[in-house]
Amino acid sequence: SFDLTQPPSVSVSPGQTAAITCSGDKLGGKYVSWYQQKPGQSPLLVIYQDGQRPSGIPERFSGSNSGNTATLTISGTQPMDEADYYCQAWHSSAVVFGGGTKLTVL
Amino acid sequence: QVQLKESGPGLVKPSQTLSLTCSVSGGSISSGSYFWSWIRQPAGKGLEWIGRIYSSGAIHYSPSLMSRITISADTSKNLFSLNLSSVTAADTAVYYCARGRIADSGSDYWGQGTLVTVSS
Numbered sequence: 105s106f107d108l109t110q111p112p113s114v115s116v117s118p119g120q121t122a123a124i125t126c127s128g129d130k131l132g133g134k135y136v137s138w139y140q141q142k143p144g145q146s147p148l149l150v151i152y153q154d155g156q157r158p159s160g161i162p163e164r165f166s167g168s169n170s171g172n173t174a175t176l177t178i179s180g181t182q183p184m185d186e187a188d189y190y191c192q193a194w195h196s197s198a199v200v201f202g203g204g205t206k207l208t209v210l
Numbered sequence: 211q212v213q214l215k216e217s218g219p220g221l222v223k224p225s226q227t228l229s230l231t232c233s234v235s236g237g238s239i240s241s242g243s244y245f246w247s248w249i250r251q252p253a254g255k256g257l258e259w260i261g262r263i264y265s266s267g268a269i270h271y272s273p274s275l276m277s278r279i280t281i282s283a284d285t286s287k288n289l290f291s292l293n294l295s296s297v298t299a300a301d302t303a304v305y306y307c308a309r310g311r312i313a314d315s316g317s318d319y320w321g322q323g324t325l326v327t328v329s330s
Contacts, residue, residue, distance in 0.1 A: 137314075192257075
């Protein structure tokens with residue numbers, strides 16, 4: 105099976121840069137999407153195809169993917185960015201989600 | 211604006227079949243640019259992909275749930291459905307439907323989610 109591994113939690117101070125990683129075997133050869141989920145809400149797509157931002161997503165969200173690791177970077181993190189973040193990739197026609205990372209802004 | 215809305219029983223007895231429907235407005239499920247997915251999330255846990263259906267009729271299921279899942283679409287009503295058989299308490303979760311974009315461009319529209327509890 106194909107697994108995506110994320111750190112359970114990441115902490116960042118307001119205004120600083122947060123980096124959330126997602127690791128998987130040869131992940132750099134696949135497209136990665138990232139979702140933000142706040143309590144009680146549905147997931148929101150913030151990055152697709154490794155580094156593309158959907159319309160309406162702030163420029164402070166960016167992504168990269170190389171080797172075995174994809175990274176979601178949030179520059180100038182704001183308190184409103186506190187949420188759970190999930191990476192997602194396709195593997196053999198199936199979709200795989202990472203376990204999620206809780207981003208704390210404090 | 212595309213909107214998706216899940217509907218179905220909030221309580222299902224063990225060993226029975228969970229049946230949910232996702233009604234889509236603001237866009238056609240027959241569009242070849244998208245596929246339509248089911249994802250679930252147990253309370254306090256992460257997202258789990260269940261499966262998806264394309265406008266072509268092609269369907270992909272999660273390997274771990276494949277033996278119990280059926281996903282279908284009704285283009286005349288612009289909705290798609292999920293049936294999950296032989297449910298147990300482990301199937302208790304919030305179930306989401308979502309629109310996915312081809313070329314692996316992520317799922318850009320999600321329903322609000324519906325909580326399904328498996329209990330006698």
